[in-house]
Amino acid sequence: MALQSCSPSQPPSGPLPIRRLQEALINRIAAGEIIHRPASALKELIENCLDAGSTSIRITLKDGGMKLLQIQDNGCGIRKNDLPILAERFTTSKLSTFSDLSHLTTYGFRGEALASMSHVAHLTVVTKTKTDNCAWKACYMDGKLTPAKAGLTPDPKPCAGNDGTTITIEDLFYNTPTRLSALRSSSEEYARILDVVTKYAVHNPTVSFVCKKAGSPSPDLSTPSSSETPQVIRLLYGHSIGKELLHTTISSPKKSRRHEDNDEDDGGERDDPESWIAEAHFTNANYQAKKLVFLLFINHRLVESSRIKKALEAVYNGVLPKGASPFIYLSLLIDPRSVDVNVHPTKREVHFLNEDDIIERISDSLQETLASQNQSRVFEYQTLLTGGIAEPGQSMKNGKGKEKDRIIDDGVAEEEALSSIAAVSDVKKKTLSQHKVRTSLQDRTLDSMFPVANPDQIHAADSSSIGADPPQNASKPKDIKESECYLTSVKYLRDSVTKRKHNHLSEILEKHIFVGIVDLDRCLSLLQHSTKLYLVNHGALAEELFYQLGLRQFGDYSRLKLEPPPPLRAMVKLAVDAEEGTKNSRLSKDRIVDCIVETIMARRDMLAEYFSVHMSPDGMVESLPLLLRDYTPNLDKLPSFLMRLGPQVNWTSENDCFDSFLRELAYFYIPGPLIPASKLSSSQPSNEERAERWQIQHVLFPNMRRYLAAPKSLLDRDVMQVASLPDLYRVFERC
Structure with missing residues (x-):
């Protein structure tokens, strides 16, 4: 009956009474309007840091900001006397009367951000002004001071600290489970946070931003202070955008006329409420992306405007092909009297006067700048060490002022373009020696000084005649297609x-030139990319490559048949006997072997269906997955691989099972023998070592170039720059 009385089909017999909401409920509702997710909380905190005059902002997060969100600045700090009311609603230092709204030049002004955070999270503030002898720490809950620990008073406590403010938010939405469950994964929330920090870093190039995960040794975002906007865009959004940037400045008509007329003074312009000025950095016709990247700041406030966005997209409709989008950063400064900033709870939108006229002038300016550039597609090429290549058209300069050779394609076929280059080959373009790049894969490598052989020809050719290049009849690499799989995991x-x-590291591997193997035992090789030389751990790169290849071909592997098939129990027992860690185990070695064999045999059907690991009912290993054509793993590692399947694979969870199994499979495929060649008595390289060198150079690295999406973790210890040609020239010029 209670459910029926609440049904909308049965209206109440009379008007319901109007009641005043409780203060706690009012504050909780207001907090939900302002703090939608960790990224919105961080946006408010960043704006507070910038209002405080900070030149350095450091952000630390855990679980996408849901467990921990900490921001530290070196601004002016907060006075101790203001701490008791810091987290109360409508407490602000930037607004006193209603008329102040028309002169606002700061980000925050309502005093609701910290109050909202204190109602949905545990808020801690550590602050110090330049005149204070120590820092002060205060904890807040529901807008009021609260003791940091039970038994203490809620008053701020003295502590050590630097000038500025550190705000820590823990357990965001702990008391609003509905809002917490509506959030996405921690990785997606972290991506939203990085997007916010990136945009504010672009707009504030003189401020240093650092953003990292708690416990991570290196930040995911870091910008220097005292920089310039184009440099920050190039650093955060990539070189492909940075080298194609255009710049323009637009202003209101009155401002332009008075700027040109020397008889007018500047005082009258400042009194004009309709004056405005805009600055834009945007890409030319050579840059194309699948998705528009649009950064809009109005009076230094990050906002959204669908009208401005659509107008600027329309500018590129006649410039870019269908489906392609540009990069646009627009900063618009309008007289505060013409802007209403109090139209959205999170200040995400603003309204201003003469919106149509301003949008039209900005669009026209961008269109004129684009039209003044060469709208033909441009292709770049590099110069060989032996000399420069002539340029048929007008040379253009990149962002650093260095000349680049370019071929302008106006619809002419590639052969015609090359013939036109040959026709004007008498026009030589001088390229500085320190910027010349070797691009020929046929140039001599380090391994050409050592016998490196195709494993298929080890016994067919005399070792004295073996060279570094692959045989002429070597099979063409076969494309590895991604298998169709509907499993969510x-x-x-x-x-x-x-x-x-990691885009830059993947680009290095995709466009590298193999120099040679430095140390086979330590898995060290040299690669060249552009004018830089890198020392890489090809074992770590190969492990990541084989993991991704295993994931790419999941459920559709080629089979590596084992003839005759070895017995599973014998293989596992061989590895267990050689494992030193089994001596301290409570179980006997035979019992350990039984457990591992039982675990694997119980999942025999699954291993055969998903991973092509076929085993007969009597425990004979018949085949293994073949991840890469022309590459055979070292089968001496097979006992260790089968033994590790027992304890190292998480068989209880589908997602963890597939991930850990593929990691073990990739570890099994890593090149290298069980015993390093340096520990062998013979000083001459064996046939197996020569075959391994051939596979690394002619199979592994070419496939890394095609398939490896290199993660950022490889930069920590597996990829290191050892030389830069321009830097070496600077060193030798001083000699």
């Missing part, structure tokens, strides 16, 4: 590989 793992991809 596999899709998640594939998406994780894409999200972990």
Whole structure:
């Protein structure tokens, strides 16, 4: 009956009474309007830091900001006397009367951000002004001071600290489970936070921003202070955008006329409420992206405007092909009297006067700047060490002022373009020696000084005649297509590989030139990219490559048949006997072997269906997955691989099972023998070592170039720059 009385089909017999909401409920509702997710909380905190005159902002997060969100600045700090009312609603230092709204030049002004955070999270503030002898720490809950620990008073406590303010938010939405459950994964929330920090870093190039995960040794975002906007865009959004940037400045008509007329003074312009000025950095016709990147700041406030966005997109409709989008950063400064900033709870939108006229002038200016540039597609090429290549058209300069050779394609076929270069080959373009790059893969490598052989020809050719290049009849690499898989866990793992991809490192591997193997035992090789030389751990790169290849071909592997098939129990027992850690185990070695064999045999059907690991009912290992054509793993590692499947694979969870199994499979495929060659008595390289060198150079690295999406973790210890040609020239010029 109670449910029926609440049904909308049965209206109440009379008007319901109007009641005043409780103060706690009012504050909780207001907090939900302002703090939607960790990124919105961080946006408010960053604006507070900038209002405080900070030149350095450091952000630390845990679980996408849901467990921990900490921001530290070196601004003016907060006075101790203001701490008791710091987290109360409508307490602000930037607004006293209603008329002040028309003269606002700061980000925050309502005093609701910290109050809202204190109602949905545990808020801690550590602050110090330049005149204070120590820092003060205060904790807040529901807008009021609260003791940091039971038994203490809620008053701020003295502590050590630097000038500025550190705000820590823990357990965001702990008391609003509905809002917490509506949030996405921690990785997606972290991506939203990085997006916010990136945009504010672009707009504030003189402020240093650092953003990292708690416990991570290196930040995911870091910008220097006292920089310039184009440099920050290039650093955060990539070189491909930075080298194609255009710049323009637009202002109101009155401002332009008075600027040109020397008889007018500047005082009258400042009194004009309709004056405005805009600055834009945007890409030319050579840059194309699948998704528009649009940064809009109005009076230094990050906002959204669908009208401005659509107008600027329309500018590129006649410039870019269908489906392509540009990068646009627009900063618009309008007289505060013409802007209403109090139209949205999170200040995400603003209204201003003469919106149509301003948008039209900005669009026209961008269109004129684009039209003044060469709208033909441009292709770049590098110069060989032996000399420069002539340029048929007008040379253009990149962002650093260095000349670049370019071929302008106006619809002419590639052969005609090359013939036109040959026709004007008498026009030589001088290229500085320190910027010349070797681009020929046929140039001599380090391994050409050592016998490196195709494993298929080890016994067919005399070792004295073996060279570094692959045989002429070597088979062409076969494309490895991604298998169709509808398992949610596999899709998640594939998406994780894409999200972990580090663009610059992947570009280095994609466009590298193999120099040679430095140390086979330590898995060290040299690669060249552009004018830089890198020392890489090809074992770590190969492990990540084979993991991704295993994930790419999940459920559709080629089979590596073992003839005759070895017995599983014998293989596992061989590895257990050689494992030193089993001596301290409570179980006997035979019992350990039984447990591992039982675990693997119980999942024999699953291993055969998903991973092509076929085992007969009597325990004979018949085949293994073949991850890469022309590459055979060292089967001496097979006992260790089968033994590790027992304790190292998490068989209880589907997602963890697939991930850990593929990691073990990739570890099994890593090149290298069980016993390093340096520990062998013979000083001459064996046939196996020569075959391994051939596979690394002619199979592994070419496939890394095609398939490896390199994660950022490889930069920590597995990829290191050892030389730079321009830097070396500067060193030798001083000699």
